[in-house]
Amino acid sequence: MAETGIGASVRRKEDNRFLTGKGRYTDDINRLGQAYAYFLLSPHARAKINGIDTGAAKQAPGVLGVFTAADLAADGVGGPICGWVVTQKNGEPHKSPAVSALASDRVNYVGEQVAVVVAETLTQAKDAAELIEVDYEPQQAVTKMKASLAKGAPQLHDDVPGNLCFDWEIGDKAAADAAFAKAHHVTKIDILNNRLIPNALEPRAAIGEYDSGTDSSTLYTTSQNPHVARLVLAAFMGLGPENKLRVVAPDVGGGFGSKIYVYRDEIVTLWAAKKLGRPVKWTAERSASFLNDAHGRDHDTHAELAVDKDGNFLGLRVSTLANVGAHNQIFSTATPSYLYGCLLAGQYKTPAVYGEVKTVFTNTAPVDAYRGAGRPEATFVVERLVEKTAREMGIDRTELRRRNFIQPEQFPYQTPCLVQYDSGDFPLLLNRGMEVIDYAGFPARRQASASRGKLRGLGLSCWVEACGLAPSAVVGALGGGVGQWESANIKFNPTGSVTVFTGSHSHGQGHETVFAQIVSEHLGIPVESVEVVHGDTAVVPFGMGTYGSRSGPVGGGAVYKAAQKIVEKGRKIAAHLFEASVEDVEYANGTYSVAGTDKTKTMAEIAFAAYVPHNYPLDELEPGLDETSFFDPMNFTFPSGAYFAEVEVDPDTGQVTILDMVGIDDVGTVMNPMIVTGQLHGGFAQGIGQALYEQCVYDDDGQLLTGSLMDYCMPRADNLPSFKTEETNQPCPHNPLGVKGCGEAGAIGSPAAMLNAVVDAIGVDIDMPATPEKVWRALQSRAQAAE
Amino acid sequence: MPSVSMTVNGKAVTGEVEGRTLLVEFLRQNLNLTGTHVGCDTSQCGACVVHVNGKSIKACTTLAVQAEGAEIITIEGMATNGDLHPIQAAFKEHHGLQCGFCTPGMVMSAADLLQRNSNPSEPEVREWLEGNICRCTGYQNIVKAIQAAAQAMRG
Amino acid sequence: MYDFNYHRPKSIDEALSALSSASDGKLMGGGQTLLPTLKQRLASPSDVVDLSAISELSGITEQGGAIVIGAGTCHAEVAGNASVQSKIPALAALAEGIGDPQVRNRGTIGGSIANNDPAADYPAALVGLGATVKTNMREVAADDFFTGMFETALADDEIVTAVSFPVPEKAGYAKFPNPASRYAIVGVMASKGPAGVRVAVTGAGQGGVFRVSAMETALAGHFSAEALTGVSVPADDLNADLHASAEYRAHLVGVMAKRAVDAAG
Ligand SMILES: Cc1cc2nc3c(=O)[nH]c(=O)nc-3n(C[C@H](O)[C@H](O)[C@H](O)COP(=O)(O)OP(=O)(O)OC[C@H]3O[C@@H](n4cnc5c(N)ncnc54)[C@H](O)[C@@H]3O)c2cc1C
């Protein structure tokens, strides 16, 4: 089995369809008689809506319907929801404003959906949308967090005084204050974590369909978690019940968090299909995606590290403002609280940590989980601060980290930030990274650059994250609204092939291959004989979907457990066929045998016997070979890594060139090295994008200045180097496969490494992204300061 | 409505279109060749790249009527008799794709590169891909795949 | 996009008649600027007159001491043309740096200069090399052709037919691209030749391409990057946007000018 089992770089089963143009993304699907929806978006960041006149639009050629919030309200259709209740410092739950399915009496960001036109063709729908007259009364918008919290600021929501979503804390304030009181040195830093736009390459899309014969609906949509979408649509939007609603997330062209949520356009498209008795299709234009897909990050942080004279960390204090945009979404409260605060200890045994976070509503698009969600922000704070401390104290940055690392023998390690790290070897990661980047040779390389008039810098980031969401009980205790298990169903077919139904959803991660490898490894059948099915609530029993690097640890764990159930049932069938006792039947590599005899049966033979039970213990055992497992692990997983970046800055222009990027990762057991490496590469690209290129900018009136790829800089092939990656494989102790998750790692660790490298090169702190002008200005100010 | 005729993946096709119908709309909607994707509306992502008369172009920034009489090759026309084109095979071998959305445009763009330069260096490949955005892979395996395909095609 | 009538004339005369009979006709070269504009519904021409089938508009020839490039010639052809590469390598390099391969396979020199985007590359080439624009009506010196941001000397019914570039003694182009769009934040063409010493800057000016006489004077004395030391352009009339302030652009003009001179060899 070695060549296709766990640990093999099996080439992806899904690739042929993508490579030949046969992928089936939502927009590739056309339903008989479908009509097209087009949404009218708000041009204002903040305005009262005094009225909407849809009269002319309704009369336009081809128009089937024009709908506004009133129509949806009349049918009791609800708007987007928040999935996590965060308890504030004062013990009260966070504030979540009521949100309707289309903007009703006010708009709160540019791009907010105000009305929808459904017409025979998309062009007709667009033409008619131009005829809708919205009586807006524009008002002063507020896009910056501090301004939004200020007295007298415009109030976004009547039910949220002061625009404050929550004021939350983690850790022990008194202990942290005491640590600072006895500090030898305190390093302070102010950090902006730039706002990002996810930009999965496939724009979001949806097709709603209603069957009056069965009174049931179907929604094809670009979702990372179709079952969750179904649950939410049924429970909160009134578009269920769940057993009358099918949600299909076919091939999905990347998500990175932005396709977790149930958006207004999906709700309205599904509702309109029933209203009109026609399938309705909607596909986002990229310009609209920029405006109303959930954005990511956007933190403003002050942090301080207290250190003794030997460089031992004594205490950390972090105070953060996080922008949630105009309203909450599913993870918009969890992301800047638990997913952020729980990681503030980093890889260090800092005894006292205190973090406080205020989340703020502003007239900007909603901000929610984006690849890494909270953890890149936490890593960035810790690793920028550590590197700055090393510089200020004149201690080598690797040495300073080494002194403060949680040591391998200290696991499980309870941090001051709620979580208990389960495993890891941080010095190992650091040491290996130093070898690969040739840390010792850096001064000479820097000298060589200087002789060419260039500034060379090296930066690192030693990070740990918590992913594999999971444990339902913990998530529930912290305010999460749903379970965090995953399910898998393995169905043997009578002729020996296998179909695996997983509640995880693959939108690039390669589940169809990796989950087949798990089955191949444990059931002894070739990967080619295993078909993995995902993304359709009508065929997959249930699932919580894919985000937070949970598919490997949780979804994979469920597949493994279902495979074990198959093995055990097969053992009973084999015992009957062997006329042996169950205890005497051995199983290995897809074959049952009885020790000391030459009796053997393959899995395929057992499957046949299970479906053609002519000789079968029917009095004790049901026929069939079909097992389902739900897996809910006992802890998060804790991948970690040491990332190194080396850059060269052109002082004439401020241009940063990446010379090297090294990532040493501990993502636990590596099931498919090729795929894991690919995930890390993608994460690096997004993390480097954040560090050097990407930034979402609103002007003070709330207009999005980076509203297209002309202004929002997505990293391209010539912006990136070839990355060097290695994995150290410390298995996770509490899931059966030992995997920790690798989907977000690259994006979590790389921004800090990259920015630290730039800061190292230029000798001045700057914010991300380190654009040429920013770097050039920093160099100018350094030169002036030196004069 | 104007009618257009062109050859797509070796087959003669004709269709009724409006003046404003984009080539990508014609391919996806009229011909149901949905392998050519639309990832943006500002002509930048390259998900829509196809070949017109042997050159790679953006089908989202070309009118269907402009392709009158032209030879079009789309991603669906790359494999022959079920055998992947060497570029497609190399993308699979080197994991040059994740979600697959950018992939058709990447493959078509790469095919144009390799007919001009049979042995491109890594920087040459990276520069050539200026008009193709991938959000998933970080490009490294795409570059590797294209160089491997070049080698395979040189024989 | 709003709908329009589409024409594909075979000759300039046919094109002109299609244009004159349209209520609001628009010429189309490669469509790489026009189509994105129409897709955003920023314009609604009644008729689009596609120039791509007019054979007299395409092709590159050497005429006396000049390279003449038909208006319909795409950027890739200019970049790959042997005459351009040998006689004005800076122009080939400039064309190779426009957009991406797919844009270069369609976008034309005529369309680029008629559009006169303040961040486009070709205007720097025309002014920096002292080119002449040929139209169906007349010949216009590049210095007089570009009249302001997205403005040219072209009349409504005037078609660019070719651009004639005198072959310079030396010329170099240096571009600092906008990281997102890859258009020029600053692009400088510096040359020495029959048209004198020229330094033309694109990307930076509020009114589009402009010449820097102080630099030209400095280079006339000695055509070397060092000659430009201490010569700067004021930031006052320069563009400022998300990607670069006027002050930074002014600084980049200095840096890119030196690099252009270095590239000229
Ligand atoms: C993704 C992308 C990146 C780009 N990057 C760059 C870049 O880096 N640098 C750069 O300089 N440009 C860039 N461009 C623009 C590109 O070079 C265009 O090709 C060019 O600006 C317009 O040429 P066209 O032939 O496509 O003209 P069209 O789009 O067809 O026309 C543009 C305008 O010119 C008029 N016109 C066209 N031909 C003629 C003619 N012969 N006579 C009179 N009027 C005419 C049209 O009526 C229209 O108003 C980019 C474009 C895209 C889509």
Ligand code: FES
């Ligand atoms: S769809 Fe993005 S370039 Fe064509």
Ligand code: FES
């Ligand atoms: S593979 Fe997803 S965008 Fe390239």
